[in-house]
Amino acid sequence: MLSSKRANPALWGLSLAVVLLASLFGRPDIPIDETRYLSVAWEAWQGGDWLIMHMNGQPYHHKPPLLFWLIGLGWSVFGVNDWWPRSISALASLACVLLTAQIAARLWPDRHKVPAAAGWLLLTGIYWLLFSTSVMFDVLLTAFTLLALRGVLDVWRRGGWRGWLWCGVGLGLGVLTKGPFVLLFVLPVAVAGPWWGGERASGKAWWRGLLAAGALGAAIALLWVIPAAIFGGEEFRNAILWGQVAGRVSGELAHRQPIWFYFAAGLVLVFPLVLSRQAWRAAIGQGRQRADSGTRFLACWSVPAFIALSLAGGKQFHYVLPLWPAVALLLAAGWEQGAARRGGLWLLPVVVAGLGGALLAFPLWAGKHWFAAYAGPSWSIGGGLLIVLALVLAVVSRLRRDVLPATLALFAMAVTSVLLLLVVRPFSPAxxxxxxxxxxxxxxxxxxxxxxxxxxxxxxxxxxxxxxxxxxxxxxxxxxxxxxxxxxxxxxxxxxxxxxxxxxxxxxxxxxxxxxxxxxxxxxxxxxxxxx
Structure with missing residues (x-):
C-alpha cells in the first residue's frame, strides 16, 4: 500500500481527511485571522455583495476575493457551516500533493520513484499540515502556483499551447487568491527557461507563449479588479491597485521583521525533516547535481522568491509556504538516488519522545504559566501517544527504509492529529x-x-x-x-x-x-x- 514506485492519491486524500477531522474536533477557528475571514465571507453572504468584500460594514481591501467566493460557493451547496471553509485548504492541499507528483514526473521522467516520494514528503511538514486545515490563503495560493509551474513544464516537455493555458489560469487565479505574490514563484522560472530547460525553453515561441500566459492571467484577474476599482470607491481602488502591495513590501502595514526572519521560518517549514539526517543527505546530494534540469528548475523557483521575500519589510512564516513543494521535490529526487537510504532515524524520535515526556510531566513545570488552567489528563494521554509514535518510527525506519518518505508523512500526520485532539483542544475555551x-x-x-x-x-x-x-x-x-x-x-x-x-x-x-x-x-x- 505504501508503494515507493507509484503515487497514492486515495491514501493521500484519506490521510488529509483524517487531519482535517482532527482539526475540526481539536480546535475552534483561531482569532484574529480565521475568525475575520469567516466574518468577511458571512457579510458577503448576508448582503449579497460578492464584488466588494466588507468587514464590519466597511469595504475590505486587504485580500482578493477568491477564497471568500469559494466559501460562499460551498455554503450555497451545503448550507452555512463551520467545516466547509477549512475543507477548502484541505482540498487545495490534496491538489498540491497531486500537482507536486506531476511536476516530479515531468522533471525526472525516467526516475519513477520520485513522484510518489515527492507527494509523501510534502505531507511530512507539520506546519504545512496545520495550514492545510486552516481558513487561510497560502495553501490555495500554492495550488495555483503549482498549476502554473506544471503548465510551464508541459510546454517544455510536449510543446504546444495547452501548457501556457494552464500557466495563465494558475497565474490569474493566484492573483485572485493573494494578489501578485504568485508572480514571485512562477515568473523567475519561466524567464530563466533557457538556463534550466535548454533549447526547448527558449526561442520566439517560448517568449510568445509566456506573454500569452501573462496576458491570460492578467485578464482573469482584471475581471474582478476593474469592476471592483470602479464601484469600490477611491480608497478601495488605491488599496487594491497599489497600496496593499506597497504596504506589505515596505512593512508599513504590518508584520515588519528583520531580513534573516525567513531563515528561522525555514526551520519551521521543514520540521520534522530538519531532524532527519536522511533528509539532509538527500538535499545535499541532489543539490550537487548542478547540471540537472530539475535542480536548476527548483533553484529558479525558490532562490529568487526567498531573496525577494527576505528583502520585503512585511514578513510572516506562512508567506514561504509556496516554497515547501520545491523542498519536497529536491528531497524526493535525492532520496530516489539512494542518498538517504543508509541507517534509521534516531534524532527525530528522541525529540518527539522528549516532547511526549514533557507533556506527561506537565504538572511539574506548567503551574506558573497562563495555560496551566487548560492542561489536564488529555496532555498526559497525548504525551504517552507521542512516545509510542516515536518508538514505532524508530523501529519502522530501520525495517522499511524503502518506504521511509511515506512513513515520515504518516508519522507527521499522526503527531499533528494527537497534538490537535489532546493538547490543543483543551485550549478551546480561550x-x-x-x-x-x-x-x-x-x-x-x-x-x-x-x-x-x-x-x-x-x-x-x-x-x-x-x-x-x-x-x-x-x-x-x-x-x-x-x-x-x-x-x-x-x-x-x-x-x-x-x-x-x-x-x-x-x-x-x-x-x-x-x-x-x-x-x-x-x-x-x-x-x-x-x-x-
Whole structure:
C-alpha cells in the first residue's frame, strides 16, 4: 500500500481527511485571522455583495476575493457551516500533493520513484499540515502556483499551447487568491527557461507563449479588479491597485521583521525533516547535481522568491509556504538516488519522545504559566501517544527504509492529529468566539446597542450570525460612550483572567491569555480600574 514506485492519491486524500477531522474536533477557528475571514465571507453572504468584500460594514481591501467566493460557493451547496471553509485548504492541499507528483514526473521522467516520494514528503511538514486545515490563503495560493509551474513544464516537455493555458489560469487565479505574490514563484522560472530547460525553453515561441500566459492571467484577474476599482470607491481602488502591495513590501502595514526572519521560518517549514539526517543527505546530494534540469528548475523557483521575500519589510512564516513543494521535490529526487537510504532515524524520535515526556510531566513545570488552567489528563494521554509514535518510527525506519518518505508523512500526520485532539483542544475555551457571539446575537435581536472597546477584527460577526456592524471606540472613550448610550453593552478585555471575577459583567469568559467581558454602564468604572 505504501508503494515507493507509484503515487497514492486515495491514501493521500484519506490521510488529509483524517487531519482535517482532527482539526475540526481539536480546535475552534483561531482569532484574529480565521475568525475575520469567516466574518468577511458571512457579510458577503448576508448582503449579497460578492464584488466588494466588507468587514464590519466597511469595504475590505486587504485580500482578493477568491477564497471568500469559494466559501460562499460551498455554503450555497451545503448550507452555512463551520467545516466547509477549512475543507477548502484541505482540498487545495490534496491538489498540491497531486500537482507536486506531476511536476516530479515531468522533471525526472525516467526516475519513477520520485513522484510518489515527492507527494509523501510534502505531507511530512507539520506546519504545512496545520495550514492545510486552516481558513487561510497560502495553501490555495500554492495550488495555483503549482498549476502554473506544471503548465510551464508541459510546454517544455510536449510543446504546444495547452501548457501556457494552464500557466495563465494558475497565474490569474493566484492573483485572485493573494494578489501578485504568485508572480514571485512562477515568473523567475519561466524567464530563466533557457538556463534550466535548454533549447526547448527558449526561442520566439517560448517568449510568445509566456506573454500569452501573462496576458491570460492578467485578464482573469482584471475581471474582478476593474469592476471592483470602479464601484469600490477611491480608497478601495488605491488599496487594491497599489497600496496593499506597497504596504506589505515596505512593512508599513504590518508584520515588519528583520531580513534573516525567513531563515528561522525555514526551520519551521521543514520540521520534522530538519531532524532527519536522511533528509539532509538527500538535499545535499541532489543539490550537487548542478547540471540537472530539475535542480536548476527548483533553484529558479525558490532562490529568487526567498531573496525577494527576505528583502520585503512585511514578513510572516506562512508567506514561504509556496516554497515547501520545491523542498519536497529536491528531497524526493535525492532520496530516489539512494542518498538517504543508509541507517534509521534516531534524532527525530528522541525529540518527539522528549516532547511526549514533557507533556506527561506537565504538572511539574506548567503551574506558573497562563495555560496551566487548560492542561489536564488529555496532555498526559497525548504525551504517552507521542512516545509510542516515536518508538514505532524508530523501529519502522530501520525495517522499511524503502518506504521511509511515506512513513515520515504518516508519522507527521499522526503527531499533528494527537497534538490537535489532546493538547490543543483543551485550549478551546480561550479561542472559541461562539459563546460570546451567541450572547451578542441575543442582544442584537432585543435591540440593544453594542460597542467594541479597542481594535475590532470582526471576530464575532460570523459566529453570532450578526446582522449589523458593531460600533468601535477606544478604551478612553468608554465613559463618554455610556453617558450617551446608557442602555448599551460594551465588549471589553482584561489581561488577567482572574480579574473577570471582580467585574460585574453580563457575560464573561477566558480569551487567549486574558479574558473578555460584556458590561453595562454600571461596570465601566470597575473595568477602568482593573485595566490600570
Amino acid at each position: 479561542f472559541d468566539m461562539t459563546p460570546l457571539a451567541a450572547k451578542l446575537s441575543q442582544l442584537e435581536k432585543q435591540g440593544v446597542e453594542l460597542v467594541h472597546v479597542s481594535a475590532y477584527n470582526d471576530q464575532y460577526r460570523f459566529y453570532g450570525r450578526l446582522e449589523r456592524p458593531l460600533s468601535q471606540i477606544s478604551r478612553d472613550e468608554l465613559a463618554v460612550w455610556f453617558a450617551g448610550h446608557p442602555e448599551s453593552r460594551a465588549i471589553v478585555y482584561l489581561k488577567d483572567p482572574a480579574d473577570l471575577a471582580k467585574l460585574d459583567a453580563d457575560f464573561s469568559r477566558p480569551y487567549l491569555s486574558g479574558g473578555v467581558a460584556l458590561i453595562g454602564a454600571r461596570s465601566a468604572g470597575q473595568w477602568s480600574a482593573l485595566r490600570k
